[in-house]
Amino acid sequence: MTPSEWRDKLFQIKDAFLKDIGGVSPENLDALEIRYLGRKGELSILLRELKDFPIEERKSLGQDGNSIKTEMESLLAGKKSSLSPIKTQAASGGKTGIDVTLPGYPFLKGSIHPISFTVNKLAEVFMRLGFTIADGPHIEDDYHNFEALNIPQCHPSRDAQDTFYLAMKDSQANNLLLRTHTSPVQIRTMMKHKPPLRIISPGRVFRRDALDASHSFVFHQIEGFYVDRNVGMADLKWTMEAFIKELFGSDTRLRFRPSYFPFVEPGAEVDMTCVFCRGRGNRSAAVPNEKCPVCKGSGWLEMLGAGVIHPNVLKACSMDPVQWSGFAFGAGIERFAMLLFEIRDMRIFYENDLRILKQL
């Protein structure tokens, strides 16, 4: 194409455009715009061909092209405002400007389940403390779920653990069950890897509890442990404080009480000051006699079970309890989620009501 051919073409396009825009109907306005000014439009294609001309030619032709383009655009805009009342007057302007209070176009919004959210949050805190995540199976055997954790066959604490058993055996003819806690991951990890180990394992656990506001037969726990030389209660206390304060604020206080779990010795229950009343025990300073509904007036919330790993557990994993020591802790994730999101009924987690889930 020579420069003059190009210029002829330009004016042809302009003429055609002027002819078309005269009788255009509102519904065809967009099509008209696309035909001439869209990316594949006649004018756009022509302008792109400028690049094949030498630089001087390109300059002068380009000026013509752009002025015609501007002219076409303003003609089109004028036509639009006269023809398309809803779109232009309400939204795109006119003399009054656009209505900036109209809602923006919706973009899809989904949500992450509160338990997942909580797990991620806990994992994040622990990963910053150098804990690596480990995973374990839901279907377990008696050895990993009980025996190796110092819960022998006749131990009374097995009464308390109402276990789901499966109508199947594994290849070694062991009875299969659904894990009642995340602690088997301790065993599996310690059997496979050598210390030092710093592990957390969040996951689903199963107990034959009746469903109510604070019980479910499916729920979630997070397990954590650290095995190295000379690890003791002081390390546990430090870790728990770092974790809880990171999650609930640095003014949260912790309390350790002696307690019992078969797989730790000494064992402790870890309480923290109530997140709702900040440990006061009452609903508000203004009504000192009304008990705080979250901690039932005590000012404390039970959050975790913990302790120094029992020597029998280390032995079950072929570790010498004189050489190695460690701490372990476990907590219900629902409990954290309920506090973080002020959810009062555990059943909400499995109802899957989008009106609730979408709030997250």
Place this chain on the structure above:
Amino acid sequence: MKILYSWLMDFVGAELEAEDAIRKLQKIGFKVEEAKKTGASFKGVVTGRILKIDRHPNADRLSLVEVDTGKNVFKVVCGAGNIAVGQKVPFAAEGAVLTTGMLKKAKIRGVESAGMICSGQELGVEEKSDGIMTLPEDTPLGIDALDLFPKQDWLMEFEILPNQAYCLSHMALAREICSFYGLPFKKPSPAFPDGACADFPINIEKPMSCPRYTGIALRNLRFAPTPQWMVDRLRFMGINPKNNILIDVSNYVLFELGQPTHCFDLDLLKGPAINVRSAGKGERIKTLDGEDLELSEKFLVIADTERPVALAGVIGGVETAVSESTKNILIESAYFNPLNIRKTSKETGIKTESSYRFERGTDPEITAAAGLRIVELIKQSVPQARIEAVIDNYPLKYRPAVIEVEPMKIKTILGADISDNDMLKSLRAVDLQEEPSEPWKLTVPSFRHDIENIWDVAEETGRFIGYDVIPAETGMKLMRVSPEPFFEISLKLKTELAGCGFSEVYNYDFVSNKDLKNCMLDEKTCIDVLNPVSSDYRYMRPSLMSGLLKALRYNLNRGQESVFIFEIGKIYLKENGSYSEEAFCAGVAHGVFPAEHFWRQGLNEEADFYHVKGIVMRIFETVGDLKFASGGNGFFAPEFCAEIADENSRIGRLGKIKDSIVSANDIKAKDVWYFEIPLKALIKDSHPGLSAGGGKVKPVSVFPRIWRDLSVVVGMEHKWLDVQKAVQGVHPVRNPPCPKGTAAAPPMAGLISNGAYLEKAELIDLYRGKNIPEGMKSLTIRLTFSSMERTLTDAEVDGYISNILDKLAGKFSARLRT
């Protein structure tokens, strides 16, 4: 376990407020579930008699009452309806302290009242009262009304952890407080009677199952009711007293000392003799709770010379039970092997306060003391009772365990710098007697069978010094955190899917038979739960579909019109006797994108196959190259389903769930889209859970691209993917095929050089209908060419395109759309 404060204090030789005792017990690891005040605690209330009742001049419902307290007569205003002249009543004068607070002089409707006649509620002895409290006719006038009611006390409810079994009594808990807080402990030491030397045959078949059996024959008894104080205490323990001292005393001693005992009617014991032995096959026993049990060798029984008379440590037999006519008894106080009792209790399903304690281990050293305590208490009600024989058969003497302790190890376990002195103090407190040696040798007392090793000792030290003394400090070194692929991939998928408008749901891992049927799943592939909570949760889920459909139904029924949900969870399958559990990601889409209602009509669309495919591609593309091919299986409408595959195999599927499945699940909607893919397929060794291509970035050209749109008409049967592949397969350096017989010189030779390439071939329009023949479709393909080395010319691109056209013509009989 219930503990009464006053009973506890029977064993504490020092003042200790109830609240303080609770605090102290909590601190050393006892869990107080409830602590409530009981009994009366009012002040300044005396007994009086109503002398006279007049109408209140200004109020119909009120009366003017004169009350005589023996010394004075008071005029009071009273609103109760149940008053009558002559009644004995509790009267509170000005200054009295009631549950409502301190009583002040008051004018009621213009008349001065000098006190008040009290209701049980105001005195704090009844939960709720209807009118005033009336006292028995024979109540003396003017005495302190406090003497008429049980004294103020505290009833505490403790949760006893499995390792605290040595604390299952008032005495033991008191011992625990005393030793930890250095208070004097009043150890019960009933006197051993003189002259009780008669013999009584007690035979123990296997000392392992019954290391000690103390029997006391007590004669010259008669019926006596249980004293009121004992009745009160037993009631607080939740026991319904039988009001026969011979029956109630065993329970009393159980709660007091933690030692279960049993009283036989001596005259009903054949022999009389006691044989502790295994039951014979076919033997039977009628127990006190009315069961008739057939026994076997598994059971340990107490027998006389003829038959079993008790299930050892669990429950007595009815045939030798004491009654109102009992004259002589044999008191049993024994130590049984916990395993035997546990077995019997489990086998028979009989659980008693007695079996509860025996199976957790009792104190072998306390049997005689407990038996004598029984005697002591019976004698208080039946003074003429006479001990005939005290037989202590103790074949397997308790040998205390000795634990070697290195103080350094305890310091390590606790992480606290405790002085040796403090440590020794803590150990003496728990009665762990230390022998002077290096390392320390600790002797475990008979009631602390839970202490076995240095870790247990460390716990005692920790309890003694208090966990709050242990510093929160660590010498933990930095550790590298390695990623866990399933966690990482789940997190990524959740974030991405939420970004695409999907909400994450959580379902139970259990499904019912009906759930399986409704989704056309076969229960033969499912793992059964042996003891499900109900038949609704009988199987382990073999797919996430059923739960997602339930969640869909739940939300549709609650007015949601569009539901986009997903779940990441495990499914469980069995096959040929082996099982598997596998993590899946699955989702359901139904409704309108991006939103049901908004002010620009026409920008929202009903979700269809390509929406779901688009989402699946966007989410999973980042973790690997996925391919989609027609297929799928029975869950989907055959025309709207696809299999998802990676380089190696089919891994997932997506499509429209069959209408029959949708309606079987009680879902009114149509067009329910589903996808699922196992997480395993998304985890690559090379880049676990990372972006596609391992996070490598390709350079882009600095030269302009050239693009051309090409509209070709092909048969409907040709898939886009095949067309695209064909287009991409045309290589720029290859010359177009030369028609036969023409010159060999290729028209574009020399123009197409290395470096030019087809960057993209995108489908930008798909058209059927006017101007396109039946059975054909028009595909508009945008071809983008570029070169890393130079600006391409139109001519070479044209040549390239003609190559492409030739290829499409050859392969699909495609022709240019005109």
